[in-house]
Amino acid sequence: MPTPYEPAAHPRPVTDGGPDAGVAGSGLPVHPYELPPAQPSRPPLVRSRSRGWTPGVCGAVARHLGVSRRSVRWTFVLLTLAGGAGLAAYVFLWALTPEADVDADPTQAADPGAAPERRQWGLVLVVGAVLVVGGAVLLTPVLGGGVIGTVLVPLFTIAVGAIVAWSNLDDAQRSRWLGSGEGRYGWLRMALGVGLAMAGILVLVTRGESVSAVWDALLAAIAVLVGALIIAAPWALRLWGDLRREQVAAARATERADIAAHLHDSVLQTLALIQRQSHDSAAVTRLARAQERELRSWLYAGPQGSQSTLAAAVTEVAHDVEDLHGVAIDLVVTGDRPYEPHGAALAQAMREALLNAVRHGGTPVTAYVEIGPTGVEAFVRDRGDGFDLDSVPEDRLGVRQSILGRMERHGGAARVRRRDDGTEVELRLPPIEGGTS
């Protein structure tokens, strides 16, 4: 298995800016300034969520270090034999490594049976419980009241309980187990873990004596614990509050810095441009309009996607036409639907209509697009003298071909209406077939 740490390619004998660096020895064209592809330095240390019976620690370490899983496993086994360090490391890693969805290795993903929805925790638990109980039953008579029986067995029980309970810690895991119908199972696991740990502690504390003998001490310990909690609670709460406030303040500061950076890059630059071109009123208008639009979309629209929806597409078309001719277009869009070829045709036809409107019509140019379950309707309106469909031959071609014809080819319809003060182009599209969008 190749590791991610192998050099990206054979080291190239490239001298920076050397005269013949372009063809350094080999027949292949070599780009002198090409850097090795920027890779994330190494995969994060996360446990795979979806596979196997083990917690996935070895797999995580193997992925992170880029070595084979088998060698990691053997290392752990060897370390365990050498005084138990491996076991401690394993438990430590298990507790502290977050879980995540990791892209499966292709070889293992191809095996259909090997990828169950989740680990077979039930089976693991049953086997574990049987082992623990069996071990305890077998060991107790043999070891009697020896140190091993009274210390190691309870310690082991506590450890198992802690592991069972802590395996619930991970947030994603918790929501997965408690949130989605398997809540009972999750709680059961938690209760089992806590119960095991408590039993272990109890056995460890009593050391074979009767419970009543340590009862007073137990009570005292609990009283001290509760008292300490009461004393510490206000401090802890205040600390927690301070921490939260600091986090919020930090978030605000970051956001403010972002805004300042954006304003500097966009608005201040545009203002500088406008001052420089103040004699050219058309340019000033265009700059101001473009900047306004950009700022508006940044302020109100959130992150801009690509042309993934029809509403975004027609908005972009309107902006294009605005930029081309420096005429403001009042665009209103309601509803939305995915962007597909018919919608693309509508957007293109609308672009032609808008171009006609800003060229031949008068301001204001308004456009309204309604995207609903009964189809799409788009209206482009100008306030000029209007263009007569029959008296403007070159436009006739443009309108006939690019608006009327295009809409009809895509199952829609188009209509040009001359009004008293201007022209209105109507475009219609049927709803997406079979799609509920």
Next chain:
Amino acid sequence: MSSPTPTGGGVQSGPVRVVLVDDHRMFRTGVRAELTDAMAASGIPVCEFVGEAPDVDTAVQVIRAEQPDVVLLDVHLPGGNGNGGVDVIHGCFGVQARSGAPVRFLALSVSDAAEDVIAVIRAGARGYVTKTIGARDLITAIRRVADGDAVFSPRLAGFVLDAFGAAAGEIAEVDEELDRLSAREREVMRLIARGYQYKEVAKELFISVKTVETHVSSVLRKLQLSSRHELTAWAMGRRLL
């Protein structure tokens, strides 16, 4: 611009007394100059500026003192409880113009954000126009608001169609239903969204301008009173409920 007669609305004696509330002095000066020029050009003194204010608290004082017919109100203002124009409307609750009619508010904003517009409308504004509106259109809008009618920009009509689900085909069965638009109201809103003036809407639908005004006012009432989730959510966002 197709309605060049700003006095086409109701009959009212004397010019409309207007207070201008905006935190940008340049904008206030600009609007005053533009409107004064437009009125001088048309020869009809439709409105008269009786005061202006840069923030919420001054605005409430000026409005209470001057008792104007119409307040041109910016949506975003400093002062008050931090809700801008909404605070001004709340602070002037019950104030009457000298004519005895309630003081009417026309929101004037650069903001396209639905929550801003809907919040100020739900607080009681009679309409919303963007700051890029032309002087003559603004005069018409002021006149209309002074007469108690509603003023919808194409964008506000678009919001309404979206918010009431009308664009998605939800239609009220009875006109009184607050949470949906009637078929006629939807038609009117669609035409306004397409950029039609009231007069053109009337012509298109073969109804009178007065009927169009009635429909628009009815939509405004629904916008203010409806408990549709889309509207209350916007108002909640501004901590108004």
